[in-house]
Amino acid sequence: MALVHRERGEPFAIRSGGHGLSAGAANIKDGVTVDLRSISTVEVLDPLNIIVTGGCDAAIGAGGFLTGGGIGVPSVTAGWGCDDVLEYEIVVASGEILRVSADRHPDLFVALKGGLNNFGVVTQFTMRTHPIGKLWAGFTAYPGADAPRLLAAYLDFMEPANRDPHVGLIELYGWTRKHAAVYATLILLYSLPHPYPAVYQNLIDNSTVLYNTLRAMNEVDSEESGYIISRYNRRSGSYQQNRHVLLPTPCRVRGGDDLDRTESDLRVDT
Known part of the structure; x- marks a missing residue:
């Protein structure tokens, strides 16, 4: 996909939950939409009485929420969702899959906390948990x-x-x-x-x-x-x-x- 974009200029968009309203955020005209809903897999935390920071609406996708900053239910006391991300798995423009954390690729780690889809396609988040209150x-x-x-x-x-x-x-x-x-x-x-x-x-x-x-x-x-x-x-x-x-x-x-x-x-x- 990155090769086609570089050589032919084909536009593309990344869709997670689809809540992004701005043009090109979750869909694209005359281009390719990369739909991540099929890899929507989470570890069930409710029986453990813990939670991660998510959207105020259960239908909000993790991808756009966490790379956009993320103000959710626990944010009142726990802070923004991106603050709780400990590691990202991301596919960058070269096609390489990176594991990004404070210790590995630290500049990219900071950039992803609010950088949206400008640096690659995030396919996995590892997050800090909080007790369910x-x-x-x-x-x-x-x-x-x-x-x-x-x-x-x-x-x-x-x-x-x-x-x-x-x-x-x-x-x-x-x-x-x-x-x-x-x-x-x-x-x-x-x-x-x-x-x-x-x-x-x-x-x-x-x-x-x-x-x-x-x-x-x-x-x-x-x-x-x-x-x-x-x-x-x-x-x-x-x-x-x-x-x-x-x-x-x-x-x-x-x-x-x-x-x-x-x-x-x-x-x-x-």
Whole structure:
């Protein structure tokens, strides 16, 4: 494959779990996709009461998650997934298979911790494990009318004075294709089995919630229950916390009852 790419310029992409949304990440137009799902073999750790850092969704592939950095369920206390990788098996452009660790090919070892698919095809990860712990976590959904409250609560949550080392929060906004409605979703995690901790007090309103799966569980259960999140097509970005930017006037979506069209057809007025 590397020879064909060098001599003929044939493009190719590497697919692990297929969650990569950017062009060429998990599929390629007019090229070859190298699909790694057939070598998806893991050692079963649950009976041993240990876990490795994986995605918040059980369907997320290890390849893109770990080479991209990897923020998962244990990351609140254990750090990024790539920090737990002790050794990689990788096929590089020459076709050579390398075992890469802190002692062998140390520069490549560092580069793979966030370097994605730029250095070869990783076919195996050897990782540090962690004890399976109990936590409190789940998924909530709110109507778009709750957006001003949720954005204000998120900004308060992000203040350094309110930092809590046990929390993990993802706040998302989107729309449904079936109905012309904006909705807000929260993925909340607390690394101790303490229901409704004070740090989340302003983010949760059970009087307006549309969907709520918050409960005490272990870390394996949290990854499996997170699968519902993957049914939504979403995009995300990083930005500075700025109240003047994140506290907009309420928005309304214009369109028909059925928004089953392209994103460019969706118009949002503020």
